[in-house]
Amino acid sequence: MGLREFVFKRLIDGAILFFMTVTLNFFLFRVMPGDPTAFLIENPKFTAETRKALLKLFGLDKPLWEQYLIYIKNSFTFNFGISFQYLAPVRDLIFSVRLLNTLALMIPATLLATILGVIVGTVAAWRRGSKFDSTSTFVSLVFYSTPVYWIGLLVMLVFAYYLGILPFRGSITPGIKYENVFQFAADYLWHLTGPLLTLTLVNFGGYLLIMRSNLLDVFSQDYIVAARAKGLSERTILFSYGMRNAILPIVTLTGLNMAFSISGAVLTETVFSWYGMGRLIYEAVNQRDYPLLEGIFFLLALMVIIANIITDIIYAYLDPRIKY
Amino acid sequence: MSILEVNNLRVYYDTMRGEVKAVDGVSFKLEKGEIFSIVGESGCGKTTTSNTIMRILPPEAVIKSGSITFDGINLLEIPEKEMKKIRWKRIAMVFQNAMNALNPVKNVGSQIVDAITTHLNIPEAEAWRKVKELFELVGLDPSRLKDYPHEFSGGMRQRVFIAMALSCDPEILIADEPTTGLDVIVQRNILNLLRDLRKKLGLSIILITHDLAAVAQVSDKIAIMYAGKIVEYGNIYDIFTRPRHPYTYLLIKSFPKIGSKKERLVTIKGSPPSLINPPKGCRFHPRCPYAIEKCRIEEPPLVNINNKGLVACHLYDQLNLVI
Amino acid sequence: MNKESVRIKKIKLFGDRVLEFARIYYRNKYGLAGLIILTFFIFLALFAPFIAPYTPSDTFLAEPFSPPSSKFLLGTDELGRDIFSLLIYGTWTSMTVGVLASLLTVIIGTFVGIYAGYYGGIVQSILMRLTDFFLILPALPLMIVLAAILGPSIWNIIFVISIVSWPVTARVIMSQTLSVKESSYVEASKALGAGDTYIIFRHILPNVTPLIFAYVILNIAGAILAEAGLSFLGLGDPSHISWGMMLYYADQFGALVAGIWWYILPPGLAISLLVLSFMMIGYALDEIINPRIRRR
Numbered sequence: 002m003g004l005r006e007f008v009f010k011r012l013i014d015g016a017i018l019f020f021m022t023v024t025l026n027f028f029l030f031r032v033m034p035g036d037p038t039a040f041l042i043e044n045p046k047f048t049a050e051t052r053k054a055l056l057k058l059f060g061l062d063k064p065l066w067e068q069y070l071i072y073i074k075n076s077f078t079f080n081f082g083i084s085f086q087y088l089a090p091v092r093d094l095i096f097s098v099r100l101l102n103t104l105a106l107m108i109p110a111t112l113l114a115t116i117l118g119v120i121v122g123t124v125a126a127w128r129r130g131s132k133f134d135s136t137s138t139f140v141s142l143v144f145y146s147t148p149v150y151w152i153g154l155l156v157m158l159v160f161a162y163y164l165g166i167l168p169f170r171g172s173i174t175p176g177i178k179y180e181n182v183f184q185f186a187a188d189y190l191w192h193l194t195g196p197l198l199t200l201t202l203v204n205f206g207g208y209l210l211i212m213r214s215n216l217l218d219v220f221s222q223d224y225i226v227a228a229r230a231k232g233l234s235e236r237t238i239l240f241s242y243g244m245r246n247a248i249l250p251i252v253t254l255t256g257l258n259m260a261f262s263i264s265g266a267v268l269t270e271t272v273f274s275w276y277g278m279g280r281l282i283y284e285a286v287n288q289r290d291y292p293l294l295e296g297i298f299f300l301l302a303l304m305v306i307i308a309n310i311i312t313d314i315i316y317a318y319l320d321p322r323i324k325y
Numbered sequence: 326m327s328i329l330e331v332n333n334l335r336v337y338y339d340t341m342r343g344e345v346k347a348v349d350g351v352s353f354k355l356e357k358g359e360i361f362s363i364v365g366e367s368g369c370g371k372t373t374t375s376n377t378i379m380r381i382l383p384p385e386a387v388i389k390s391g392s393i394t395f396d397g398i399n400l401l402e403i404p405e406k407e408m409k410k411i412r413w414k415r416i417a418m419v420f421q422n423a424m425n426a427l428n429p430v431k432n433v434g435s436q437i438v439d440a441i442t443t444h445l446n447i448p449e450a451e452a453w454r455k456v457k458e459l460f461e462l463v464g465l466d467p468s469r470l471k472d473y474p475h476e477f478s479g480g481m482r483q484r485v486f487i488a489m490a491l492s493c494d495p496e497i498l499i500a501d502e503p504t505t506g507l508d509v510i511v512q513r514n515i516l517n518l519l520r521d522l523r524k525k526l527g528l529s530i531i532l533i534t535h536d537l538a539a540v541a542q543v544s545d546k547i548a549i550m551y552a553g554k555i556v557e558y559g560n561i562y563d564i565f566t567r568p569r570h571p572y573t574y575l576l577i578k579s580f581p582k583i584g585s586k587k588e589r590l591v592t593i594k595g596s597p598p599s600l601i602n603p604p605k606g607c608r609f610h611p612r613c614p615y616a617i618e619k620c621r622i623e624e625p626p627l628v629n630i631n632n633k634g635l636v637a638c639h640l641y642d643q644l645n646l647v648i
Numbered sequence: 649m650n651k652e653s654v655r656i657k658k659i660k661l662f663g664d665r666v667l668e669f670a671r672i673y674y675r676n677k678y679g680l681a682g683l684i685i686l687t688f689f690i691f692l693a694l695f696a697p698f699i700a701p702y703t704p705s706d707t708f709l710a711e712p713f714s715p716p717s718s719k720f721l722l723g724t725d726e727l728g729r730d731i732f733s734l735l736i737y738g739t740w741t742s743m744t745v746g747v748l749a750s751l752l753t754v755i756i757g758t759f760v761g762i763y764a765g766y767y768g769g770i771v772q773s774i775l776m777r778l779t780d781f782f783l784i785l786p787a788l789p790l791m792i793v794l795a796a797i798l799g800p801s802i803w804n805i806i807f808v809i810s811i812v813s814w815p816v817t818a819r820v821i822m823s824q825t826l827s828v829k830e831s832s833y834v835e836a837s838k839a840l841g842a843g844d845t846y847i848i849f850r851h852i853l854p855n856v857t858p859l860i861f862a863y864v865i866l867n868i869a870g871a872i873l874a875e876a877g878l879s880f881l882g883l884g885d886p887s888h889i890s891w892g893m894m895l896y897y898a899d900q901f902g903a904l905v906a907g908i909w910w911y912i913l914p915p916g917l918a919i920s921l922l923v924l925s926f927m928m929i930g931y932a933l934d935e936i937i938n939p940r941i942r943r944r
């Protein structure tokens with residue numbers, strides 16, 4: 002089997018996962034609440050026409066299996082109805098600047114955490130048993146155990162309240178008129194610093210521990226002993242023989258960790274009032290805005306599935322042993 | 326003149342359960358140009374011995390005593406920097422399991438090039454040319470230089486590793502179970518390759534195996550190891566025609582000889598002892614059919630028999646072990 | 649040897665193993681530290697009414713947000729409740745939810761794992777697909793959705809956490825089940841005509857029990873964090889004060905912009921310490937179970 006077939010197979014897997022997600026969503030939002038009409042449509046703010054249109058859109062007067070088929074069709078177009086709170090189509094609320102804001106927070110945080118984790122984990126494993134090793138292991142355990150929103154609160158307490166060098170909340174200064182793009186960028190980055198720092202810190206510990214344990218595993222392998230016997234320099238052994246093997250699983254892990262990162266991002270965005278999907282899910286929950294909740298959850302699940310497929314393919318491409 | 330001399334070597338592993346006395350007073354000489362085999366059951370300390378010669382022991386290993394003399398220098402005393410000049414350049418090694426000993430994510434050619442460029446001061450292009458020659462020398466298709474380890478069969482992987490071991494023209498080659506896990510025909514081919522290489526390159530070889538039958542045809546001298554100690558030592562002919570140690574005798578009896586297929590196979594009862602608390606007296610006594618009271622108490626010394634070999638058994642001159 | 653002496657020997661062997669485990673565990677400084685912190689919190693949770701100076705319903709409405717003093721060790725919240733007392737009462741909630749959710753998680757995981765591993769075939773493929781699916785779903789959003797639909801109660805929270813967290817355990821138990829299933833004594837049992845239930849209870853379960861124990865411990869840390877997270881998002885059970893809920897109120901009532909650190913620091917520190925104690929115990933267990941690290 003070639004790489005192309007492997008990609009094809011993963012895409013099929015992705016399609017299956019997509020349908021599982023749709024089914025789960027259907028179960029959660031149509032079957033579980035008992036009376037989805039009350040759940041989704043009977044908002045006093047909606048006009049009678051809107052209600053009628055929604056009833057038709059969801060097919061709530063039809064038998065369950067037909068509703069399911071309609072649900073699948075609607076899922077393809079992210080047609081989840083109208084937000085209770087914003088009185089706007091859920092799709093428009095999701096595919097907006099909020100999504101970009103979330104990506105602007107999550108992608109750099111994940112990359113930074115991975116790079117930092119890999120570097121520190123490598124040094125820790127290389128100097129196994131040293132002060133550096135035990136300290137960094139302990140610090141990662143601490144960060145792993147600390148709630149992300151609390152770290153966020155501490156960051157704000159220190160940098161915003163006491164030092165006054167970072168803003169309290171939000172993704173831009175409200176009501177400000179920017180003179181040029183750079184001013185906007187500066188303001189945006191200034192607001193991004195706190196959440197980015199927080200999210201990076203909580204993600205980084207996990208990568209560190211895993212990189213360290215991967216490397217220790219690799220170091221006990223015969224090919225490292227053989228590399229030593231060959232007299233290769235410590236540098237060559239570490240980079241060309243050690244890390245090259247230990248870093249591969251990290252690729253897959255980044256995909257798997259997306260789910261974890263998203264959980265962290267939701268809490269970080271909430272505490273920093275970052276104008277993104279995480280903050281939106283918080284608002285949706287507190288307003289019991291079920292259509293919005295449904296749409297966000299579907300999008301987040303899709304993001305994770307896609308990230309996993311991509312990292313799987315990258316892994317297969319990088320690892321010569323994969324026979325697909 | 327012997328090229329390598331190991332003297333009273335004792336190597337223990339410090340573990341949470343106690344000290345593993347993996348090598349406990351081993352001595353032998355490797356003559357120039359000979360193939361010297363160390364034979365013993367798995368876990369008796371063979372790999373530890375060869376790793377000590379290469380000085381690639383894990384941190385938990387402690388060298389308690391002994392010397393390893395190579396070219397007039399004690400390898401156990403020189404600094405790591407000096408050892409680096411000897412390791413692989415003058416003494417190279419084939420690992421027990423080539424699959425695990427080759428980096429899985431690097432093509433085999435570049436792994437050999439790594440070794441060459443580390444020790445020989447030659448440009449990379451020339452190193453690749455040399456790898457190609459080595460491939461031909463060990464009977465591999467040079468077009469597969471850039472293949473990955475998992476793309477080779479077991480026997481070919483051993484050949485790759487042998488090519489790697491020979492890449493810096495060493496004087497001594499240590500082959501740690503180079504044929505374990507391969508089928509009989511491939512085993513024979515690999516051993517014949519080693520024998521041919523010895524002649525062609527003037528190598529001295531330490532051949533380590535748990536399979537006495539396999540190495541019989543290619544070895545000059547044999548040491549039989551049991552539970553961290555050498556129990557019998559001699560040239561191949563003497564050992565096979567007149568074993569003195571019951572363990573050697575049972576080993577020989579346990580493989581079928583061509584022509585006498587009907588003879589009942591003898592197996593050695595029991596399993597190798599723990600090396601944390603090895604049996605007192607003769608370490609073989611719990612499994613030895615000839616053991617007497619003395620064997621339980623007193624450790625038999627390694628004695629010289631008519632300059633024909635060494636044996637460590639209280640009853641060496643009383644037993645008549647006929648093959 | 650008669651049956652009785654075999655049994656005695658077995659018990660002795662088991663005793664030896666437990667002793668050796670305890671000895672190695674004791675030497676592990678993470679394990680020891682974790683155990684000490686945990687004991688402290690268990691003590692707080694069990695004796696909360698005796699230790700706490702006030703109860704969560706004692707409100708001193710005239711003294712909201714008062715700073716730490718001899719009357720209120722850690723100050724008061726927006727309703728004038730003693731933060732120190734809330735903290736102690738919150739221990740019970742965190743511990744209960746953590747332990748029960750972890751137990752339920754492991755029960756579901758074990759059930760799925762054994763079922764999939766033992767029966768194999770199509771059952772296994774379907775269950776594994778399901779496991780993988782739940783494994784990659786974003787956990788917190790799923791918990792949020794479920795909690796929002798089910799409504800805020802401590803039992804719902806326990807259920808929600810378990811229903812989202814079981815896949816990891818299921819995978820581990822499944823692979824262990826697979827290897828036990830292929831062992832010779834199970835094959836022999838089968839050849840002798842033993843039924844599935846017999847084999848599962850007699851051979852498979854005893855072999856996965858150590859794993860089950862380990863995973864109950866390992867999952868508690870995650871469950872405590874999950875409960876705190878849900879509570880922080882306002883999805884907690886209002887009738888049981890918890891540390892996450894304290895942070896929720898602190899955030900809602902502007903403790904941050906007012907710099908009321910005594911409302912922000914203690915609950916987070918408590919969550920962190922309790923979770924850390926379980927993490928350290930888990931880390932120690934891993935070091936003991938994993939022979940690579942155990943060497944030396």
Ligand SMILES: Nc1ncnc2c1ncn2[C@@H]1O[C@H](COP(=O)(O)OP(=O)(O)O)[C@@H](O)[C@H]1O
Nearest residue numbers: 338340345347367368369370371372373383600
């Ligand atoms: N790194 C180690 N730590 C502890 N014990 C070890 C280690 N390596 C080997 N041993 C033990 O030392 C003994 C000898 O091992 P080894 O030299 O590999 O034997 P052989 O190569 O003859 O099979 C065995 O009992 C083995 O369990």
Ligand code: SF4
Nearest residue numbers: 607610613620638639
């Ligand atoms: S010394 Fe005794 S126990 Fe050991 S091999 Fe000789 S006869 Fe057997």
Ligand SMILES: [Mg+2]
Nearest residue numbers: 368371372421
């Ligand atoms: Mg060996």
